[in-house]
Amino acid sequence: MHEGSIDWKHIAEDDFNRVVEALLMRKYHHPPKSTVEVIDGRGGDGGIDVAVYVEDKIKEIFQLKHFPEGFSGGFRDSRRKQIKKSFDTAWTNHKPPLWTLVVPSNPTVQEGKHISGLSKGKTVKATIWGIARLDSELAYHPDLLSAATRNPLLEALRTIGQEPAALVDSSDLSKRAIELHKLAAGRSLYWDVDFQVSAHGVTEIYRAKDPRAEELEPLGFNFTLKTNTFGLKQDIQRVLDFGARRHLTIPGAAVEGFNAVGPEWFQKDGAIERLEIRAADQLPADQQISVTLEFLDEDGYTRSSHQGMMHAKSVGGRGVAFLAKFYGMLELDAEIPNAISEPGRFDLSIAFAHSRVSDAQETLQLLGDFESGCVLQVLFEERKFIKGLAAGNSQQSDQSMELVDRSMELLVEDLGVLEKKLNAKFRVPSEISHRKRAMLRVARLLMEGKATWMPPGTSLTGTLSGKSADGLRMLLSGGCAITTPIPAFVLKIQGSSFNLGPAVLYHPRTVVRDAAEVTVAFETGTAAGKEVVIDPQGEQLIWVMPGNNFKEGLPETVAWDLPGISMPSVEHKDLPPGPADL
Known part of the structure; x- marks a missing residue:
């Protein structure tokens, strides 16, 4: 590689694969509309190197071949045989509508015809990406190009002459900050970094560019927690086990021996003011996943069900976790271990204030179902994900009962009766005086003829x-x-x-x-x-x-x-x- 562009003719195979995979992830991975799966290891992959899925079906297969010399001349027979084998395997196993060969060379006319001819008699379009297409696609993602062509020495030399420059114009500071951000983002194919500078120091925020970032370029921290931090230790362990659904702040005063481990550009050690582990952004409304909680009777039939929407998810070393909201007011924080023998964990939180009375009634019913001891079945997008016993007499049951006191249950009950009797809709008040509360009960009793x-x-x-x-x-x-x-x-x-x-x-x-x-x-x-x-x-x-x-x-x-x-x-x-x- 050389400054500003990729020398595709001389790129190493590992670098070629890394750059193309990162490019395809950036271009096509937009869940849940579309997802990308990168197959680990060449050969033995069922004819797939990178697969693009739309609605859980393969839309396009990309086959990466490190053929910088092309597949003509002395390379014609062996390489075309390899290409055909990959295409035939992909077609036999997956029947993709699109199949694309990616090579670090520009195809000749005959090479292009050979690729398009692979699909003859089949309902698939076969195409090829060469240097021109790769350069064109990378132009839309300059941080990927910068990371792929990064030369720390050249960057340092280029910067030396600029830093002493005076910030004369009102926009100079913004321009300099933007350029510095581009420089920082260009250090990695997989991680982006935002930063804030204040009188207290520099805050760095690392964000994954690629969903495989933690696997392909892991970042980590080593530190020791001081004494009297038991609660914090538990919170950190839950993040390690199941990922972060909410922000976790670790004060610098609570740790010692801190150092950051990972690639050279990330490594650092010394005292810190705080370490924040931030949850991933909540899923946009149009990308949230429906979650159904089904409570089954002794014969396995559904006795009640409740539908919510998953708005955050995470993955850790022990399993997966998600946050889902039901009826706009009850949030379920679920941790599902990978090991079937380990028990899962369900934490509930409720905010009744200003909720619709009908939603509050459904929420109380859901809490009652959790206490029932029935078999609980969790479905994502109508597909069964997990099945097990509801709380029954366990600690979870105690928690759900403590979430709502008797006075709130009665308030929701009274408002529900009045809604029906008066043909009206009410919301649960955030607070209510004793006199107004008593009047609601008086009104209910009168409406019931008492x-x-x-x-x-x-x-x-x-x-x-x-x-x-x-x-x-x-x-x-x-x-x-x-x-x-x-x-x-x-x-x-x-x-x-x-x-x-x-x-x-x-x-x-x-x-x-x-x-x-x-x-x-x-x-x-x-x-x-x-x-x-x-x-x-x-x-x-x-x-x-x-x-x-x-x-x-x-x-x-x-x-x-x-x-x-x-x-x-x-x-x-x-x-x-x-x-x-x-």
């Missing part, structure tokens, strides 16, 4: 007509029991007002607030239109029943006992004895 009690602090408000009545005079003179039919019991929830229908309110002892002022208003003839507030006395709550028909007796009265919300004691002696009392 009587209950209003929350503490509830008063009755009305507008005076100006005419005095016996009941009102009794209230003004010292208080009494009150029964108040109302034509519309209104529930205000998440910005909307719902009419639950007529209701009757009752309390055994109430008084008029500011009774003296109301009495004066009657005496002076100014009572009409005045608002009056009637307050219940003592700790007894106001009793409420749905409807206004008392002839068939009173409905069942149910307390709205809710976890974490105190309710004053209620006794049946404080209820109206019967319809006549109302």
